[in-house]
Amino acid sequence: MNGNARRPTSNAVQAEALAKSHDDPVEYVGFRVDGQAVVLNLTQHQRLTPDRSLDVVTHSPTGFEWGYTGSGPAQLACGLLLDYYDDTQVAREHYIAFRNRVISQLKCDGPAACWHLTGEQIDAAMATITDDVVALPDGGKPSPTLPENWRTVTRPDRRVFQRADHDHYIVLGEGTDGWLAVLCSQGDRAYPAPLASRTVSDDADVERAIRALVDESNDLIEPPEGEC
Template identity: 85%
Template sequence: MTTVCVGRRRRGEMVVTRLPDNIKLTPDRNLDFVNHSPSGFEIGYRGSGPAQLACGLLLDYYDDTQVAREHYIAFRNRVISQLKCDGPAACWHLTGEEIDATMATITDDVVALPDGGEPSPSLPENWRTVTRPDRRVFQRADCDHYIVLGDGTDGWLAVLCSQGDRAYPAPLASRTVSDDGDVERAIRDLADESNGLIEPQEGEC
């Protein structure tokens, strides 16, 4: 039986229902690993509400947290940002076949954070080390901050970033470390700086 997600506005709120089960989708299921818009879903632009909806739809359809986490930004940019509530029915429809077709085109378009990572003994408890073949990445477990370590002009460059409601990550702070410098200390400093900007949520770490 074909899966169809239908969205419509009800008293200003974007209400999303999965048919034929007639199940209402909410941000609650995916807020523990993607917390862009706890107040609800949105469509039609590249922002927080559409990001939360993209993650929610992928998680509901595939029932796979890694797939949702890896691809929700690309899915938001390509699909959710283009949805509109217009026409006589004032609603939008998205079928399972359309989701599959889109995902087949973005399997290589993965955001910087492919998984939740593993706890790191050298970082605060709300940070995780993320496995990447090309660079070292550290991710906050309770918000969308992450640290990327790569080659700089004169050594190492560690950058604290935030995805937020942007199509591309925004740098928040950085540290340049010489080849013989203390790279781990620079990463810890950036993690502490992030924790100072946004306090860890109770129960998340």
């Protein structure tokens, strides 16, 4: 967060960086005012709004929520990670897992009718989920064969192509009859949802299959001609 050094984001040092505490204690609190969810960063005496996190993912423009796995909690998970770590990549990679393990469990119980979440608790939770990431483990790199809004990264068991401007990514791994390329979307789900796939034989053009799935991604999110 502001006032602290940025966290390193390379795959080799990210887990270690997230395990370190901030120099100063950080605490967030959530409660309701006339039924509206309100989240405060008590350390900075500021209200946390979805505005900054909406530049990363768009799940709930109308506001935050907690206590279940849905759009509002997903936006809060991204907003909290972005505010605490001040790192867009970390927020984008881990907000779904953070929502499922932390935000979905928050409740406004007790006389104060609010929840509290400390920086130490965030660090502890992130230490358990930093290996549970599908896309962009090291930020990705441009691919000479794909459009500029796609990034590619090689992992030991598969290659991942992440779309930078939308919640789409392509996973390439070994299938039963060759290579299997799957276009996925995380959305509000605990597990990625497959949108399209291609099975490619070992001697076929794998890059061509990837480009075909990129085109399918465009078809899924871009409106037909003549529509706004």
